[in-house]
Amino acid sequence: MVAKIFIDGEAGTTGLQIRERLAGRRDIEVVSIDQDKRKDQSERKRLLNLADVAILCLPDDAAKESVSLIENDTTRVIDASTAYRVAEGWAYGFAEMDKAQSDVIARARFVSNPGxxxxxxxxxxxxxxxxxxxxxxxxxxxxxxxxxxxxxxxxxxxxxxxxxxxxxxxxxxxxxxxxxxxxxxxxxxxxxxxxxxxxxxxxxxxxxxxxxxxxxxxxxxxxxxxxxxxxxxxxxxxxxxxxxxxxxxxxxxxxxxxxxxxxxxxxxxxxxxxxxxxxxxxxxxxxxNLGKGASGAAVQNLNLMLGVAGDTSLAA
The missing domain is CATH 3.30.360.10 (Dihydrodipicolinate Reductase; domain 2)
Known part of the structure; x- marks a missing residue:
């Protein structure tokens, strides 16, 4: 099964780097918002609810808005902002933090990418x-x-x-x-x-x-x-x-x-x-700071959530 990935904010530095790392993967399909609809909330909402995993590369308030637009109970989220890094119900996305953390991330619906x-x-x-x-x-x-x-x-x-x-x-x-x-x-x-x-x-x-x-x-x-x-x-x-x-x-x-x-x-x-x-x-x-500090960590977390090898798409 090919997982649908929506990068909300893919035009920013972190989003561009994530997209670059995911290029060429056959196990995922990156869905993008049309340029002329980037500020269309209804289209963002549609894509957020269509995705198997939404990766949010947005300022804090915009990230919170995106999470609020998800109405199903299946879309999983990786948030690269600071909005949820110490929030209850969110797994912290530093996989090496503890021996069990990669399993915590793999099972989580909501993952906060670390700063x-x-x-x-x-x-x-x-x-x-x-x-x-x-x-x-x-x-x-x-x-x-x-x-x-x-x-x-x-x-x-x-x-x-x-x-x-x-x-x-x-x-x-x-x-x-x-x-x-x-x-x-x-x-x-x-x-x-x-x-x-x-x-x-x-x-x-x-x-x-x-x-x-x-x-x-x-x-x-x-x-x-x-x-x-x-x-x-x-x-x-x-x-x-x-x-x-x-x-x-x-x-x-x-x-x-x-x-x-x-x-x-x-x-x-x-x-x-x-x-x-x-x-x-x-x-x-x-x-x-753009690898393990941001985009690399996000892709590592995505791999864990999808159950694929942790180093897929990542240069070590």
Missing amino acids: CYPQGPIATLRPLIAAGLLPADFPISVNAISGYTGGGKSMIAEYEQAGDTASEYMPYGLTFQHKHVPEMTRYSTLKHAPLFVPAVGDYAQGMVTFVPLQLGQLAKVPTGRELHAAIADHFAAIPNSFVEVAPYDEIAKTPELDPELYNNTNRMKLHVFANDARAQALLVAVYD
Whole structure:
């Protein structure tokens, strides 16, 4: 049986990338809205109810409207907005988050695709809290940099028009109320919101997240190797994972922290760096903000929901 897929908002950055990844598949049929009917609510409603899976690549309010237009009990939904990421009844679409999460996604009717920034901190912090190496109320800071495609069409245009005058590194979200903080907090299993400072770089796509840890205040200070082992054990137990843990190595620098290293793939690579004498550590994740951070994750979730191999249409 060929599954009908409707990408609501396929003209946006995420929608275009999803469509590109699905091109040539014989197990699905991508149904599209005619250009002259893109603002026709009745036609959107028809396609949403026709689809086996609707993938919403829309702003939050528009995504909520699309969900409200679904009148049947069969259309399944993957929402790429922030509208439902911490909502009851929605599965969180980070398949490697836990050993059982891919099965949760496979069975779900409603799946919220994760934000790009939260996935790195979730991947590194959740295993440490589960292993008892970090308490859930530990004060956490997260720093990150993403390519300008993470800001959507307006930021893409802004950077491409600026050319050589574009800012090389521009922190933002300095009120510490970034829209990704709620999911970062919940799925990292933190009791308190982290201090999150994102930044945009003068390059198109790719990202790195950093979680620095001052461990000296803990009653039992974990070593770098213990932190690494807990994270490595977590992902070793997850089949068909796109997340890889780099070997533990005491080095001053490495080319593997290039934010563009995994562009156009669904890969994520995690690193642990530490100075045990100072009780300090750094957790790092490298991945593509348009791949594992957005479109790649959506296709991975779609594959799970359709019961096909998780790496179908995805470069690893």
